[in-house]
Amino acid sequence: xxxxxxxxxxxxxxxxWARRCVQETGLAHKDxxxxxxxxxxxxxxxxxxxxxxxWLLPADTCSLNNAYSSDQSYALIAKPEASCQGRGxxxxxxxxxxxxxxxxxxxKYLEQPFLIDGLKFDMRIYxxxxxxxxxxxxxxxxxxxxx
Numbered sequence: 001x002x003x004x005x006x007x008x009x010x011x012x013x014x015x016x017w018a019r020r021c022v023q024e025t026g027l028a029h030k031d032x033x034x035x036x037x038x039x040x041x042x043x044x045x046x047x048x049x050x051x052x053x054x055w056l057l058p059a060d061t062c063s064l065n066n067a068y069s070s071d072q073s074y075a076l077i078a079k080p081e082a083s084c085q086g087r088g089x090x091x092x093x094x095x096x097x098x099x100x101x102x103x104x105x106x107x108k109y110l111e112q113p114f115l116i117d118g119l120k121f122d123m124r125i126y127x128x129x130x131x132x133x134x135x136x137x138x139x140x141x142x143x144x145x146x147x
Contacts, residue, residue, distance in 0.1 A: 030105045031056055031081045052108040056081075057098060064106060068095055075109040121147045 034054045041048035055064040057078075068076070072093065080088035081103035090097070091109055098104060113120055126140040 029081075030079055031103065034105045052110065055106045057102070057104040057106055058100060060106075061098075061100075065095060074111065076106050077109040078104045078106045080104060116145070116147060119147050121145050 034056055037048060037051055038054060038056075053067070055061075055067075057064065075091050075093050077089065077091050078098065083089075092098075098106075115121075122145075124144040124146060126143065128138045128140075130136040130138065
């Protein structure tokens with residue numbers, strides 16, 4: 001159970017954080033999800049190393065500039081904060097492609113992603129969080145793979 005890996009963060013404080021996430025649609029929007037994953041990565045570093053380095057623009061522009069200026073060997077994928085169904089997503093190796101007034105979730109692009117028949121995909125696993133104390137999560141046995 002991942003809540004018990006650090007003593008300075010009690011289980012109840014993390015349950016409180018999870019409640020706020022759900023109430024504020026913190027898992028449903030790209031920018032909130034990125035912000036919350038980064039927050040949990042700061043708290044539980046080893047348990048949250050499963051997603052690529054992420055920047056929320058324009059707030060993280062300086063951090064992105066510093067990280068990318070020292071190593072430009074990788075591509076970046078930019079997703080508009082307020083868009084869906086792949087609209088507005090682009091891949092770039094130039095920081096000049098970002099408009100200062102636009103809001104993006106930017107991540108290091110995986111060079112060799114796992115593909116199905118040469119195509120990228122995402123998995124949608126449907127889960128229902130019924131309670132935090134005790135934690136009760138139901139996962140639907142049918143999921144969706146979107147190619």
